[in-house]
Amino acid sequence: MIHAPSGDTPAAYQRAYREAQPEPGGMVVRVNLEARESDWEFTSRRPTRAWTFNGQVPGPCIEARVGDVLEVRLTNHLPEPTTLHWHGLRLPAAMDGTDMVQHPIPPGGTFTYRFTLLDAGTFWYHTHSNEPVQLERGLYGAIIVRAPDEPLLDRERVFVLSDVMLDADGEVAPHDGADRRGGREGNVRLLNGTSEPELMIWGGQVERWRIINAAGARYVRLAIGRRPFRILGTGGGLLEAPVVARDVLLAPGERVDLAVGPFEPGELLSVVAEPYDRGVGQGGAEPFATLRVGPAAPSAASVRDVLRAITPLVDGPTTASREVSFTEEVTVEGEVEFLVNGERHHRADPVTVGELQIWDIVNASAVDHPFHLHGFFFQVIERNGVPTALRSWEDTVNVPAGGRVRIAWVPDDRPGEWMYHCHILEHHAAGMMAHFAVVRPSAA
Ligand code: C2O
Numbered sequence: 001m002i003h004a005p006s007g008d009t010p011a012a013y014q015r016a017y018r019e020a021q022p023e024p025g026g027m028v029v030r031v032n033l034e035a036r037e038s039d040w041e042f043t044s045r046r047p048t049r050a051w052t053f054n055g056q057v058p059g060p061c062i063e064a065r066v067g068d069v070l071e072v073r074l075t076n077h078l079p080e081p082t083t084l085h086w087h088g089l090r091l092p093a094a095m096d097g098t099d100m101v102q103h104p105i106p107p108g109g110t111f112t113y114r115f116t117l118l119d120a121g122t123f124w125y126h127t128h129s130n131e132p133v134q135l136e137r138g139l140y141g142a143i144i145v146r147a148p149d150e151p152l153l154d155r156e157r158v159f160v161l162s163d164v165m166l167d168a169d170g171e172v173a174p175h176d177g178a179d180r181r182g183g184r185e186g187n188v189r190l191l192n193g194t195s196e197p198e199l200m201i202w203g204g205q206v207e208r209w210r211i212i213n214a215a216g217a218r219y220v221r222l223a224i225g226r227r228p229f230r231i232l233g234t235g236g237g238l239l240e241a242p243v244v245a246r247d248v249l250l251a252p253g254e255r256v257d258l259a260v261g262p263f264e265p266g267e268l269l270s271v272v273a274e275p276y277d278r279g280v281g282q283g284g285a286e287p288f289a290t291l292r293v294g295p296a297a298p299s300a301a302s303v304r305d306v307l308r309a310i311t312p313l314v315d316g317p318t319t320a321s322r323e324v325s326f327t328e329e330v331t332v333e334g335e336v337e338f339l340v341n342g343e344r345h346h347r348a349d350p351v352t353v354g355e356l357q358i359w360d361i362v363n364a365s366a367v368d369h370p371f372h373l374h375g376f377f378f379q380v381i382e383r384n385g386v387p388t389a390l391r392s393w394e395d396t397v398n399v400p401a402g403g404r405v406r407i408a409w410v411p412d413d414r415p416g417e418w419m420y421h422c423h424i425l426e427h428h429a430a431g432m433m434a435h436f437a438v439v440r441p442s443a444a
C-alpha cells in the first residue's frame with residue numbers, strides 16, 4: 001500500500017512506491033464499505049456529525065490494477081436510501097449506481113457492486129442519492145487504478161479536495177435552497193477531509209499528486225506556490241506527454257495527475273485555488289493546504305517524455321451529430337430552472353454501440369456548468385469553434401458560461417441506461433441532466 005510505508009523516510013516511500021507498481025491485474029479486490037453517521041473532525045475545533053464510509057472522510061482510498069475485478073459490498077446504515085456511482089469507470093450499466101439501474105439501497109440494506117477495471121487513472125466513488133446533502137456530509141472517496149507502465153516518481157499521494165458548510169455549532173448547515181443558482185460552496189475547504197492541513201515534501205524530490213475535485217460546486221484553479229508543475233494526466237488517465245503549467249482548473253468532478261517538485265529545503269509553499277470567475281463572482285486566492293519542504297533527499301524520479309499514445313477519434317473538420325444545451329430559466333414564480341434541451345430530466349435519443357458521437361455541449365446560461373458523461377470517455381475536439389491542441393480522455397469537461405464545447409466519443413459494447421449531467425450538485429438535482437440508452441445495432 002502506497003499510503004502506509006513502514007518507516008517515515010524518503011527511501012521507505014520510494015520503496016513503497018515501487019512495490020505498489022503492479023504486475024498485470026487479474027485479482028479480485030474486495031472492499032466492504034459501510035455508510036454511516038460518525039463524528040469527523042473537519043476542523044480541529046470540534047467534531048461534526050458527518051456521513052462517512054467506514055467512519056472516515058473521504059472514504060477509504062481503493063487501489064487496484066487494470067484487469068482486477070473490484071467487488072464492493074456497500075451496507076447502508078444511514079437514515080435514508082443511498083447508492084454508489086463510480087465516477088469515470090467504464091463498467092456495465094447495471095453497476096453505474098444511478099436510480100435508473102438500481103433501487104436505492106434502503107436503510108439497513110446492502111448491495112454488491114462488481115466489475116472489472118478496464119482503465120488506469122484517478123477516479124472516485126460517491127453517493128448518487130440526495131447528492132447535495134449526502135456528498136457534502138462526506139460520502140465520497142478515491143479509486144486509483146494502476147497500469148504496469150506508470151511513470152515512477154519518488155512518492156505518490158492522493159488528495160481529495162472538497163468543502164463543507166459548517167454552522168456556528170460545527171454541524172453541517174441545513175440546505176435551505178439559498179445557494180441554488182451557483183450551487184453551495186462550503187465555508188471550510190478540505191483536503192482529504194481536513195481543513196487546510198500542512199503537508200511535507202522532501203527537498204529535491206518529485207512526487208505524483210493525484211487530485212480529485214469532489215466539491216459540490218466549488219471550482220479549484222489549483223496552484224502550488226505559483227511554481228511550475230507537470231500535468232501528467234487528467235480524468236481519463238495519462239496525457240500523451242507531460243504539460244508544464246502553473247495552475248490547472250478543476251471543475252467539480254474533475255481529476256488531474258501532477259508531477260510536483262523539486263523544491264529547495266526550507267521553502268514554504270501554499271496550495272491554493274487561484275481566483276476563477278465561473279459567473280457567480282470571484283474572491284481572492286483560497287488556501288487548501290500548506291506545503292513545507294523538508295531536508296534534501298535523493299530523487300529517483302523519472303518522467304518519460306512520452307506517456308502514452310492517444311488515437312484521435314476524429315481527424316479534420318466535423319459536424320455535430322447532436323446538440324446538448326444547458327440553459328437556466330426563471331419561471332413566473334421567480335424560481336430558477338436548470339434545463340437540458342429545454343427540459344428537466346431530459347430524455348435524450350439512444351446512441352448505437354460503435355457509432356461515432358459528435359456532441360456540441362452549449363451553455364446558454366451565465367454560469368459555468370461541468371458536463372459529466374457517465375461510463376464512457378470522450379475527447380474534447382473544439383472549444384468555441386477552435387480545435388483543441390491537447391489530446392486527452394475525459395469524462396467531465398467544464399463548459400464556460402456562453403461557451404460551446406465539442407466532444408467526440410464512441411459507445412463501446414455496454415448497452416443499457418446511461419446519463420449525463422451538470423456536476424454542480426444542486427443543478428443536477430434540479431434536473432440539469434439527461435437519460436439515454438446505449439443500444440446494440442440490431443436493436444436500433
Ligand atoms: Cu460524479 Cu452522476 O456523477
Ligand code: CU
Nearest residue numbers: 369422424427
Ligand atoms: Cu450546472
